[in-house]
């Protein structure tokens with residue numbers, strides 16, 4: 460990046476529903492999709508005199524995540540009341556953590572085009588989610604056109620983990636990669652399903668811009684409650700465009716909350732800073748501070764599985780950093796490693812596993828045999844698709860071997876070369892990328908049955924300048 464060029468600055472606040480059996484401060488069970496208002500009690504409905512009791516497992520899960528993010532674990536964390544008035548909050552305040560969160564500063568290893576970069580974690584804290592409001596004219600379809608909302612208190616009091624990143628992300632792609640790998644970390648830890656469609660993972664995205672080399676930050680826009688990786692990427696790009704345009708036109712960019720409209724690909728002001736809430740935080744008098752014993756923290760440290768950054772570093776030895784990062788980023792490394800464990804070299808396994816459905820691990824040995832038998836691309840696709848559904852019979856595929864016999868392939872390759880003199884010329888002129896096109900022609904002539912490795916070699920041999 461050259462000096463003076465505009466640069467994207469992104470920080471994220473990620474909210475995750477913890478996968479505990481019961482709510483954060485009462486014993487109501489958590490059940491996604493249950494009939495409305497069937498999981499409530501005096502505590503989560505804020506009846507007078509009801510007292511909260513913290514969920515021990517939720518605290519452990521938060522520490523686990525904190526350890527996976529290399530956070531400092533507080534010796535004394537304090538729950539606080541965050542006061543605001545809204546129908547989804549029967550107490551009139553949310554129990555959160557403010558000045559003393561459970562997890563302090565940490566870091567996250569992010570693979571980027573330039574190699575691994577460290578993204579700062581500001582904090583991770585535990586709170587309770589609000590209830591869910593449903594507009595009566597909307598999703599339920601109960602009374603279309605109604606001008607009132609209904610509240611479902613089942614979600615009220617769900618343990619909610621909030622992870623705040625430093626504004627260290629420098630593009631939409633980096634922000635999405637960070638979210639994908641953070642999500643993977645959370646799922647691996649078993650603390651949440653982190654399913655954006657179900658709303659168990661949501662993100663607030665803070666975006667600003669500045670010129671390369673500039674110190675400090677310009678005012679940022681907050682885009683709240685995003686629940687799709689694709690829209691998060693697009694919203695960041697839209698915010699970048701709109702802010703750069705405003706700065707260059709000499710207009711003031713005001714710090715506010717924005718909504719992203721996917722149809723117009725534009726951000727519009729939701730609420731400006733002057734109306735910002737004053738939450739009047741104060742320590743929750745009904746709860747004692749959380750003081751996790753060192754023995755507990757050490758036990759949990761032992762439960763943290765290998766993290767995506769560690770996995771990339773480990774696989775980079777065999778695959779190189781870029782390929783290892785791509786494999787892990789797309790969630791294909793387990794498949795590749797399962798195949799490698801059956802005797803296929805990791806590079807081949809990685810290439811074969813890339814972008815295929817997750818197969819059942821019991822099929823790994825059968826799949827390895829099929830891959831090694833060098834079957835047609837079609838047979839391989841079919842075998843992987845079937846292997847995701849149930850146990851497979853390798854014999855069915857082993858006979859469908861790819862055409863790798865040089866004597867059989869030679870006349871086909873010669874006819875393709877004769878039919879494409881222009882591409883041959885281009886290749887001999889130094890543009891080797893055109894080889895892929897010629898390989899494609901041979902694959903078409905053989906209905907996909909040719910072994911691409913052999914075709915590649917034979918073509919290259921024949922096209923070598925005399």
Ligand SMILES: [Zn+2]
Nearest residue numbers: 485487500503
């Ligand atoms: Zn309850």
